[in-house]
Amino acid sequence: KLEEVKILEIPKIEDKKGRGNLSVIEKDCIPFSVKRVYYLYDVPSNAYRGGHAHKNLYQFLIALSGSFDVVLDDGNQKTKITLNKPNKGLLIPNGIWRELENFSSGSVCLVLASEEYDESDYIRNYKEFVLVKRG
Ligand code: T46
DSSP, X not given: OGGGOEEEEOOEEEOTTSOOEEEOOOTTTSSSOOOEEEEEEXXXXXXXXXXXXXXXXXXXXXXXXXXXXXEEEOSSOEEXXXXXXXXXXXXXXXXXXXXXXXXXXXXXEEEXXXXXXXXXXXXXXXXXXXXXXXX
């Protein structure tokens, strides 16, 4: 369900001596243990990534640098969220179709994932996704 997609605040430690910011993700910040970390970078502005859903995987996406849009779809409703802050992340639970687009130049998308990579966890066909969701 789209209501389970959430923007979560990542604690930010602003340096008192003007040395910039530090953000940290540890227990209780996200509702799963991280088993895998990957990142998308050097993505051309006209490219899109994603275009699939996951059967079990939970993910947490952060725009470490720059910005990009995430289009989310639960089979009934769609929404678009722009990520552009390193101290806010997007929690995407299982069963949500996602497409990432409109990457700004130099943007980096960091992804924390609840499981190791498993191609059999992907639903890459939209019609199949809708059928699964609507039963
Ligand atoms: C998602 C979005 C945000 C691996 O070998 N290991 C990995 O951990 C990942 C994520 C991918 N791969 C291989 C599988 C493909 O041959 O890398 C290639 C590109 O993967 P994909 O086409 O799935 O990439 P994106 O950017 O469309 O999707 C990825 C994640 O797969 C997906 O879970 O939500 O980023």
